[in-house]
Structures are given as C-alpha cells and as structure tokens.
Amino acid sequence: MTTTDPQRSLMELPTPPGPRIPAVLQVLLYPYRHRLIPLLRRRYGDVVAISLLGRPAVQLCTPELNRAVFAGSATVFHAGEGNRVLARVLGEHSVLTTDEQDHRRLRALLMPPFHGTAMRGYRDLMEGLADAEAAAWPTGSSIAAHRRMNAITLEIIVQVVFGVAHGPRLDALRGAVTQLVTAPTYIFLGEVITPMRRFGPWKRFERLLDRIDELVYAEIAERRTAPDLAERTDVLSRLLAVDAGDDRLSDAELRDQMMTLLLAGHETTATTLAWTLHDLAHGPGLQARVVEAVDAGDDRYLDAVVKESMRLHPVLYAVARTVTEDVELGGHRIPAGHTVLPGIGPVHADPTQHPDPDVFRPERFLDGSATPANWLPFGGGIRRCIGAGFALLEATTILRAVLSRYTLTAGRPSPERTRARHITLAPSHGARIVAHRRVM
Numbered sequence: 184m185t186t187t188d189p190q191r192s193l194m195e196l197p198t199p200p201g202p203r204i205p206a207v208l209q210v211l212l213y214p215y216r217h218r219l220i221p222l223l224r225r226r227y228g229d230v231v232a233i234s235l236l237g238r239p240a241v242q243l244c245t246p247e248l249n250r251a252v253f254a255g256s257a258t259v260f261h262a263g264e265g266n267r268v269l270a271r272v273l274g275e276h277s278v279l280t281t282d283e284q285d286h287r288r289l290r291a292l293l294m295p296p297f298h299g300t301a302m303r304g305y306r307d308l309m310e311g312l313a314d315a316e317a318a319a320w321p322t323g324s325s326i327a328a329h330r331r332m333n334a335i336t337l338e339i340i341v342q343v344v345f346g347v348a349h350g351p352r353l354d355a356l357r358g359a360v361t362q363l364v365t366a367p368t369y370i371f372l373g374e375v376i377t378p379m380r381r382f383g384p385w386k387r388f389e390r391l392l393d394r395i396d397e398l399v400y401a402e403i404a405e406r407r408t409a410p411d412l413a414e415r416t417d418v419l420s421r422l423l424a425v426d427a428g429d430d431r432l433s434d435a436e437l438r439d440q441m442m443t444l445l446l447a448g449h450e451t452t453a454t455t456l457a458w459t460l461h462d463l464a465h466g467p468g469l470q471a472r473v474v475e476a477v478d479a480g481d482d483r484y485l486d487a488v489v490k491e492s493m494r495l496h497p498v499l500y501a502v503a504r505t506v507t508e509d510v511e512l513g514g515h516r517i518p519a520g521h522t523v524l525p526g527i528g529p530v531h532a533d534p535t536q537h538p539d540p541d542v543f544r545p546e547r548f549l550d551g552s553a554t555p556a557n558w559l560p561f562g563g564g565i566r567r568c569i570g571a572g573f574a575l576l577e578a579t580t581i582l583r584a585v586l587s588r589y590t591l592t593a594g595r596p597s598p599e600r601t602r603a604r605h606i607t608l609a610p611s612h613g614a615r616i617v618a619h620r621r622v623m
C-alpha cells in the first residue's frame with residue numbers, strides 16, 4: 184500500500200506565471216493595474232504572479248478562485264497582513280489591518296452601530312444633508328461631481344461617526360481628511376520604503392497623519408467625559424458605551440476604528456456616486472429611466488443603479504490576503520508570505536459573468552444575473568465590509584436628492600477614463616457634469 188504525501192504534492196505544483204518585469208517598474212505601473220491586469224490575464228491565465236508595491240503577489244481573476252480565498256481559513260488567509268500598506272494611515276488596531284482573534288473581537292464591537300435600528304436612525308440625517316447639498320448646486324455650468332460627492336459623503340460620515348456638525352476641531356478634521364484622500368498614489372511608497380518618510384511629500388504626509396491623530400484623540404478624550412454619552416447615537420458614543428463585559432476599546436483602538444470609518448465610509452461611496460452621475464449625464468436614455476424611478480419612489484431600482492455603477496467602475500480593483508503557509512490555487516502553489524489578490528475588477532468586467540460588461544444595465548440586479556459570487560465591491564467572506572448597507576443607503580439617498588431636482592448633461596464631450604487615486608480608481612477629470620433645474 185502506498186500513501187501520498189499532500190505536502191510533497193503541493194511542493195510539486197508550479198508557481199504562477201507572470202511578467203518578467205523588474206519589481207521597481209511594476210511599482211511604477213501599479214496605478215495602471217486596471218489596464219495592465221486584463222492584458223496579463225490574456226497572456227498568463229487566471230492566476231498571475233505580479234509585484235505589489237515591491238512584495239510578491241498573485242492576482243486572481245475568477246469567482247471560483249475568489250471564493251476559495253474568501254471561504255478559506257482565517258488563519259491561512261490574513262487580510263490584515265495583506266493590508267499592511269494601510270497600517271500607518273488606518274492604524275495597527277483597525278478592523279482592516281488585524282487578523283484572527285483580534286479581528287473577530289473588533290468586528291463584534293463595531294457591529295452595533297451598523298445594525299438595522301441604528302441604520303434607520305441615520306436615514307433622516309442623510310436625507311437632510313443630501314437635500315442641503317443638492318439645493319446649493321450651481322446650474323448651467325460644469326462642476327466636478329467627484330468633488331461635490333466627496334464633500335457630502337465626508338459631511339455625512341463625520342456627523343454619523345462623531346455626532347457633531349460644527350466646531351474648530353471638526354472643521355480642521357474635514358480639511359485634513361480631504362488632503363488625505365486626495366494624496367497621490369506614490370505617497371504609499373513611504374509605507375514600503377520607510378526612509379522616504381523623512382523627505383519631501385512623504386514627510387509632509389507624515390505631518391498630516393500626526394495632525395489627524397491629534398484631532399481624533401482630542402475628540403475621543405472630550406467624548407469620554409460627555410455627561411449625555413448614554414443618550415448619544417453617533418458611532419463614537421456607541422463604541423464608548425458598548426457593553427461587552429469587561430471588554431472596552433482603548434483610545435488607540437478607537438482612533439483606528441474612527442480613521443477606518445472616515446476613509447472607508449467616505450471616499451469609496453463618493454467615487455461610486457461620481458461615476459453614477461457621470462454615466463447618467465452621458466446617457467440621457469438611462470437617466471430618463473432612473474428619474475422615473477426617483478419620481479415613482481422605486482428605491483429598488485435606485486439600489487440597482489448604484490450597484491451597477493459599482494460593478495462597471497470598481498473603486499477597488501482587488502482585495503488582499505497574505506498567506507501564512509503554502510496553498511494551492513488554480514493548480515498553482517502559492518508560497519507562504521505571498522499576497523493573493525481576489526479580483527473585483529477582473530470579475531466585474533468578465534463577459535462570461537456579466538454579458539455586455541461595458542454596458543450600464545441596472546436590470547442585472549433585478550433579474551438575478553448579478554450574484555454575490557460575481558459582484559464583489561464589498562469583498563467577501565468573514566471580511567465583507569460591515570458598512571455595506573450604510574454605503575448603499577447613503578448612495579441611494581444622495582442620488583435621489585440630486586435627480587429629484589436636476590437633469591444632468593455631460594461637462595465634457597467624451598466619457599472620462601479611469602485613473603488611480605491612491606489605492607482607489609476614480610474618474611480622470613473629476614466626473615464633470617452640468618446640472619439643469621428640472622421643470623416639474
């Protein structure tokens with residue numbers, strides 16, 4: 184009788200193929216990943232070895248490969264370790280940069296502010312702020328939708344997270360966060376090559392992060408002594424008042440969750456909305472159908488519109504997991520220490536998953552053809568974004584406020600291309616649109 188050594192079989196598998204491009208050149212090409220990966224996939228297949236900001240990585244391009252990672256062991260596929268490039272910004276204790284037991288604990292403590300009752304409480308705030316923003320838009324001239332969406336989603340997330348609208352500290356925080364989310368992609372090289380932080384733009388970026396820390400810690404300290412803490416419904420107050428036995432979040436842990444919510448709950452939704460308004464402005468027929476849904480109170484169709492925008496224009500091209508031991512994916516051996524990248528962009532643009540993938544068709548989300556396996560803007564598995572429901576509610580609320588007032592036309596003759604904006608992908612010229620008041 185013979186036996187097969189599973190480890191030996193794994194070691195005999197080939198490692199993934201990939202381009203023989205120097206790692207430093209791949210770093211420079213990283214902002215163009217949304218164009219480069221489809222080319223590499225055609226040449227090398229669905230499992231492609233690349234360099235991710237100087238680290239060995241493997242891009243995955245199918246729902247089946249993604250599912251293997253999302254359903255895999257949390258001790259083998261470390262999302263927090265895969266997100267290490269974000270640790271200086273989000274913090275060592277962020278729900279996005281921790282793994283295993285630490286991640287489970289933080290996620291459990293963060294869930295209460297995003298359950299159904301809490302979400303219903305945020306709706307009125309979202310509607311009031313969205314209406315005020317839309318009512319202030321200039322008409323008849325080109326505006327950058329991305330800038331306007333960043334302003335309103337930041338205002339919503341600041342008020343939901345901190346529960347206050349005004350004050351010097353919050354005003355300073357708004358400005359600092361805006362600088363942070365508009366930082367160029369090359370800034371993140373300082374997270375890989377740490378000596379760079381002593382020079383030029385990287386040194387200024389470090390000062391910006393220090394200033395944000397100062398503001399957030401001051402807000403935490405003041406809130407801990409608030410006499411009405413138990414009655415407050417903002418996220419910070421809820422986290423300070425959470426009853427989990429003897430478990431409490433430290434100041435450092437609170438700071439990191441606040442930063443995570445501010446950034447993850449602001450920039451991604453703003454970019455999705457900018458793309459949505461851009462595509463409606465360039466597609467009058469589609470816009471007319473969406474306006475009908477707004478006027479009819481058809482929130483299900485509005486939700487499908489936002490989801491289709493997320494599919495057509497993924498803000499994040501992939502998510503990251505670092506493997507703690509050798510694993511097999513797609514017939515290849517992925518060595519321990521490599522980062523695997525379950526692909527969002529590759530799956531969203533795959534015609535075998537979404538027929539006519541370049542066409543904006545919200546009906547995909549009404550006829551069942553778009554599924555949790557081939558629509559992944561919030562990731563998957565136990566690391567799926569806990570703010571997904573919040574983001575969709577926020578996006579549909581803002582979209583309704585805009586389209587109930589305006590007809591949109593394009594601010595530029597041609598549709599805008601995708602460009603990298605730090606780790607996200609955004610409209611190349613800010614999603615220029617022109618708003619015209621509707622004749623009711």
